[in-house]
Amino acid sequence: MKKGIILLICILLFLSLSTFSSADEQKVKVTVDIANMRVKPSLQADVIGKLPMNTEITVISKMGDWYQVKLPPDPSGIVITGYLHQSVVAEVTVQAAPAFTPPPPPPASAKKTKKTAAPPPPAPTRTASIPTYAPAAAAAVTWPKFGIFARGGYGGNGIAAAGGITYTVMKFLAIELAGGYFSINEEGDTTDPNALLEGKLTTIPLQFSLLFRFEMDKIAPYIGGGVGYYLNSYEIESTITDAWNALGFTIEDAVDPGLGYHAGAGLDFLLSGNLAVNLDFKYILLNPDGTWTITDQISTTSATGDLADLNFSTFTVALGIKFFF
Amino acid sequence: MKKNIKKITWISFIAIGALLIFFPNKARVQNEDFPFDPSFAQLKNLDERHPKIDHMLYMILQVYENSSLEHAKKIAKGMDVDFVGDDIRVVAVENRMPLPNGAKGSIPLTPQIQALGGAVETSYKDLYQSTIGLYALRSLSDLPSVGHVRLPYKPRELVVSEGVQNTGAGDWHSLTSYHSQGAKVCILDGGFTGYGALLGTELPSTVETRSFRADNNLETSVHGTACAEIVHDMAPDAQLGLVNFGTDVEHHNAVAWIISEGYQVVSYSMGWGYSLGPGTGSGPIHDDVEDFVDSGGVWVGAAGNSAEDHWQGNFSDPDSDGRLNFAVGSEWFGFRVYPFVPFIIWLRWNDWGDWNGTNFNTSRDYSDWDMRLYSAYGGGAYLWGAFGVQGQNRWAYEIISGWANFYASLSVTVNRWWDPNVGTREFDLEFWNCYGIEHPVAAGSVTLPGDSPDSLTVGAIDHATNAYHTYSSQGPTDDGRIKPDICAPAGVSTNTYGPALAAPPGLLSLFQLRPYGFYGTSAATPHVAGALGLILDKTGFSPIQAKDVVLNRLIEMGAAGKDNMFGAGRLNLRNN
Numbered sequence: 001m002k003k004g005i006i007l008l009i010c011i012l013l014f015l016s017l018s019t020f021s022s023a024d025e026q027k028v029k030v031t032v033d034i035a036n037m038r039v040k041p042s043l044q045a046d047v048i049g050k051l052p053m054n055t056e057i058t059v060i061s062k063m064g065d066w067y068q069v070k071l072p073p074d075p076s077g078i079v080i081t082g083y084l085h086q087s088v089v090a091e092v093t094v095q096a097a098p099a100f101t102p103p104p105p106p107p108a109s110a111k112k113t114k115k116t117a118a119p120p121p122p123a124p125t126r127t128a129s130i131p132t133y134a135p136a137a138a139a140a141v142t143w144p145k146f147g148i149f150a151r152g153g154y155g156g157n158g159i160a161a162a163g164g165i166t167y168t169v170m171k172f173l174a175i176e177l178a179g180g181y182f183s184i185n186e187e188g189d190t191t192d193p194n195a196l197l198e199g200k201l202t203t204i205p206l207q208f209s210l211l212f213r214f215e216m217d218k219i220a221p222y223i224g225g226g227v228g229y230y231l232n233s234y235e236i237e238s239t240i241t242d243a244w245n246a247l248g249f250t251i252e253d254a255v256d257p258g259l260g261y262h263a264g265a266g267l268d269f270l271l272s273g274n275l276a277v278n279l280d281f282k283y284i285l286l287n288p289d290g291t292w293t294i295t296d297q298i299s300t301t302s303a304t305g306d307l308a309d310l311n312f313s314t315f316t317v318a319l320g321i322k323f324f325f
Numbered sequence: 326m327k328k329n330i331k332k333i334t335w336i337s338f339i340a341i342g343a344l345l346i347f348f349p350n351k352a353r354v355q356n357e358d359f360p361f362d363p364s365f366a367q368l369k370n371l372d373e374r375h376p377k378i379d380h381m382l383y384m385i386l387q388v389y390e391n392s393s394l395e396h397a398k399k400i401a402k403g404m405d406v407d408f409v410g411d412d413i414r415v416v417a418v419e420n421r422m423p424l425p426n427g428a429k430g431s432i433p434l435t436p437q438i439q440a441l442g443g444a445v446e447t448s449y450k451d452l453y454q455s456t457i458g459l460y461a462l463r464s465l466s467d468l469p470s471v472g473h474v475r476l477p478y479k480p481r482e483l484v485v486s487e488g489v490q491n492t493g494a495g496d497w498h499s500l501t502s503y504h505s506q507g508a509k510v511c512i513l514d515g516g517f518t519g520y521g522a523l524l525g526t527e528l529p530s531t532v533e534t535r536s537f538r539a540d541n542n543l544e545t546s547v548h549g550t551a552c553a554e555i556v557h558d559m560a561p562d563a564q565l566g567l568v569n570f571g572t573d574v575e576h577h578n579a580v581a582w583i584i585s586e587g588y589q590v591v592s593y594s595m596g597w598g599y600s601l602g603p604g605t606g607s608g609p610i611h612d613d614v615e616d617f618v619d620s621g622g623v624w625v626g627a628a629g630n631s632a633e634d635h636w637q638g639n640f641s642d643p644d645s646d647g648r649l650n651f652a653v654g655s656e657w658f659g660f661r662v663y664p665f666v667p668f669i670i671w672l673r674w675n676d677w678g679d680w681n682g683t684n685f686n687t688s689r690d691y692s693d694w695d696m697r698l699y700s701a702y703g704g705g706a707y708l709w710g711a712f713g714v715q716g717q718n719r720w721a722y723e724i725i726s727g728w729a730n731f732y733a734s735l736s737v738t739v740n741r742w743w744d745p746n747v748g749t750r751e752f753d754l755e756f757w758n759c760y761g762i763e764h765p766v767a768a769g770s771v772t773l774p775g776d777s778p779d780s781l782t783v784g785a786i787d788h789a790t791n792a793y794h795t796y797s798s799q800g801p802t803d804d805g806r807i808k809p810d811i812c813a814p815a816g817v818s819t820n821t822y823g824p825a826l827a828a829p830p831g832l833l834s835l836f837q838l839r840p841y842g843f844y845g846t847s848a849a850t851p852h853v854a855g856a857l858g859l860i861l862d863k864t865g866f867s868p869i870q871a872k873d874v875v876l877n878r879l880i881e882m883g884a885a886g887k888d889n890m891f892g893a894g895r896l897n898l899r900n901n
Contacts, residue, residue, distance in 0.1 A: 190501055190502045193504045193505055193506050193507075193865065194504070197501060197503065197504075198501075240501045243499070243500055243501070244500065244503065246496075246900065247496060247497065247500070247898070247899065247900050248878075248900035249503075249864075251503050292503070292504045292865065294503055294504070294864050294865055294866065296873070296874050296877065297900075298874075298877045298878060298900070299873050299874055299876075299877030299878075301866065301870050301873040301874055301877070303864065303865045303866045303867065303870055304865075305504055305865055
């Protein structure tokens, strides 16, 4: 048991180091109907997996007639290594960066000639309990589908924050539901009777987004867009309201809640199997309706009107984390 | 003996002094120094009436026919009657006649006036303001298309004085404007002399101007300039319109234009005599007020300065001699006039009928009362009278006007010509440019169209003490409504009338021999109009809502509740 743990640690350490040397990896392809993957380079060793024909698998090293290979990580991130006999596989040419171009494999005919004399591997004995790996499982990293996130940054002209959930619906497509907060300081325009007075908009956006994600080994950039319902609140600069209040008037510029639209891009960077860093850019198109109201506290005379051409469109930039399940 | 001589001398001095004090003009009349142009007195048929020519105009026509054109023009000038060259300015009231072929419509009046050598200056509905030679006046009146011919009605500038009071408007000036659409305030007045020199300082840098006078002369008086100064002081960012007129016909056209230009507030420090309404808030000028208010605006009008120049009373004639008694034993109503200042006395009685938009011609008794002018307090020589014919289109009023060569004491009588219902008769007398009114009655002295229910009518109080200014006209109206609606400061400083100083005593104050401020309801009115302009300029309230804001911030004055001296209270824009 202790030996197994040490071996596992060694394997993980090896694999983690090898993660960053993928440029010169070598692959072999299964050439028989079923190839047994063994725990040791011995035909007597236990079979730990059965690989169907044409499965491509990464070679860790070559030991005599045996290839030490590794399987893609399972959903929990565990990478399994084992041994395939050279008689059941053929080497595959891998396009790699010029600096790391591996030496060309020996002529297949020569190897084949040599290998034909080798005894065929024995038939597996415990096939029922041994997993079978499909060719698709050969991707470098499988991103979890469901995650939660929290991020903060700059939006409008102040602090922006958001949190929510994300779910990968299918390849390249994910949805995101988010709630957040940002504020915008408005300079106001007293020359336009339908414009806002100087003040501050605070809004809580409830956003739904469709993201086109391009999941790679550890990085998943995305672009996307969506619609949001914005719970807006506007407060006129207090010095203005105080001056009017002193003369017996209540004034209010109200920005209605309403729909807004957004588009943007971002990037998830996987720190571990469950945790990723998220960087998110959005442009929010927000043109809500609004009303102004002035009330004379003495006579209760009140006037109201529509605010026109309100435009709170803005960028948000936020950095956060995502935790996947 | 010596002692007796001394005693007699003293008695003589005292007697002569008393005569000079109490009967100054009697002495002068007896001295052949008659204060009036004697032309009227020379006329043989002073009391002659013309069925279609108003009496004052008819008197001028008689001077022309019995003397000369120059003489008639001289008389007319003293009575503030206009001549354009040798033609007199009149208003021909059209009598819409059916066309000869029986078709509906009327025979156009303009070519008929032109055929008589006259010219139509401007018209409004059935009123044709024209200039025509006196030689053709009878021919004009004889036209079947002419109902009657009269002199144009003219407004009076209500300049008495001015005052300054802090209404709290200054607290508003620094406010951030709250969704205001801007404010447009029109000063509708007699003239705006000198306004150009005040642009950018006492007035906004730019103003809209328009003259509806026949001569297009905007600068005929400084009165409107001073009013505009006050509106600008109150509402510095409001857009101002300076519009003037000279006659009732021009007034109608001016108000129609003001409405078309979208003005929200009219500041109206003008007033009309009793020839334009019974004091119940109706009449042709009142229709202009109503039209403006119906357009969504607020008409701010002066209450008038007649509280001390007015008499009101019921019919009383104990000796049944046909002469009205103004007080017990008093059939001659005494007053005094200034030298070389045209004076006017209006008589009005309560037989006008209901106003139908064109005429007062329903439910009338068709009573006919006249007015006679005498040369002294309590009687004296009969000078001339007002003998208008009250009929279908001739309303229940009479006017006497004239001028004197020096200070004079006069009196008038009111005489019955015909009245089938004398027991219900009520009378109003108003004296313009007169003083020393013998029996002043402040009640009911509101000047037209301040009696209009559509007018926000303004009385005057002192800017420093908030005390009632005794000249400020009082209600009620003849139909029992309280007027004024509001009071505002008078006695403020303007560039036009000078700094607010204590008024000089006595007669000097009335002549304004030195500038000492702008008094009168003329000064009070633009404060209220300016306050409305200020609210409109600072808020998104409509003009009617701005009026509500003003009326709910008034500081109550005088008797509890609304009263006929102060209205509902004094103008205040603060939060108290």
